[in-house]
Structures are given as C-alpha cells and as structure tokens.
Amino acid sequence: MAAGLAAGCFLxxxxxxxxxxxxxxxxxxxxxxxxILLTDFLTPIAIFVLLYLSSEASRPKSPVTLALEAELKxxxxxxxxxxxxxxDLGKD
Numbered sequence: 320m321a322a323g324l325a326a327g328c329f330l331x332x333x334x335x336x337x338x339x340x341x342x343x344x345x346x347x348x349x350x351x352x353x354x355i356l357l358t359d360f361l362t363p364i365a366i367f368v369l370l371y372l373s374s375e376a377s378r379p380k381s382p383v384t385l386a387l388e389a390e391l392k393x394x395x396x397x398x399x400x401x402x403x404x405x406x407d408l409g410k411d
Contacts, residue, residue: 323366323369323370324366324367324370326362326363326366327362327363327366327367328363330358330359330360330362330363331359331360331363333359334356334359334360337351337352337355337356337359338356341356
C-alpha cells in the first residue's frame with residue numbers, strides 16, 4: 320500500500336513539474352506533454368481508487384467472516400480459561 324501511495328505522489332509531482340515547465344518555457348516535447356502528462360495525473364487517480372476499493376474500510380464483512388470471528392473469540396476465551404486452570408493447578 321505504501322508503495323502505491325509513493326508512486327501516486329511521485330507521478331502527481333511529476334505532472335505538476337511538467338505543467339510548470341510548459342508554462343515557463345513552452346516545452347511541448349513528447350516526454351513533457353501529451354500522453355505522458357495525462358498518465359502523470361490519471362495513473363495516481365487510478366492507484367488511489369484501487370487502493371481505496373481494496374481496503375478493509377470500503378467493504379462490510381460478510382456473515383461468514385463475522386461468524387468465524389465470533390468462533391475465534393470463543394476459542395480464545397476457552398484457551399485463556401484452560402491456561403488459567405493449568406496455572407491454578409500448579410499452585411496447589
């Protein structure tokens with residue numbers, strides 16, 4: 320995720336530099352304007368949208384996941400209880 324954010328920020332910065340170069344010097348070379356300038360802005364937008372869509376915050380948990388989490392909680396409590404009983408057994 321961090322690499323995607325870094326790449327997106329890098330490309331946005333490159334696009335801003337390209338626009339500044341075009342405004343200052345009128346440099347419309349193929350490596351400074353045209354398709355490269357579009358990708359400098361469209362690629363980060365796509366990266367940020369895809370990162371958001373793939374994040375846990377953007378989608379609710381399925382009923383199966385919620386059921387498994389509930390079972391894991393019960394199992395953890397049982398293990399804690401078992402560990403506590405074993406510790407108490409050794410204290411006698």
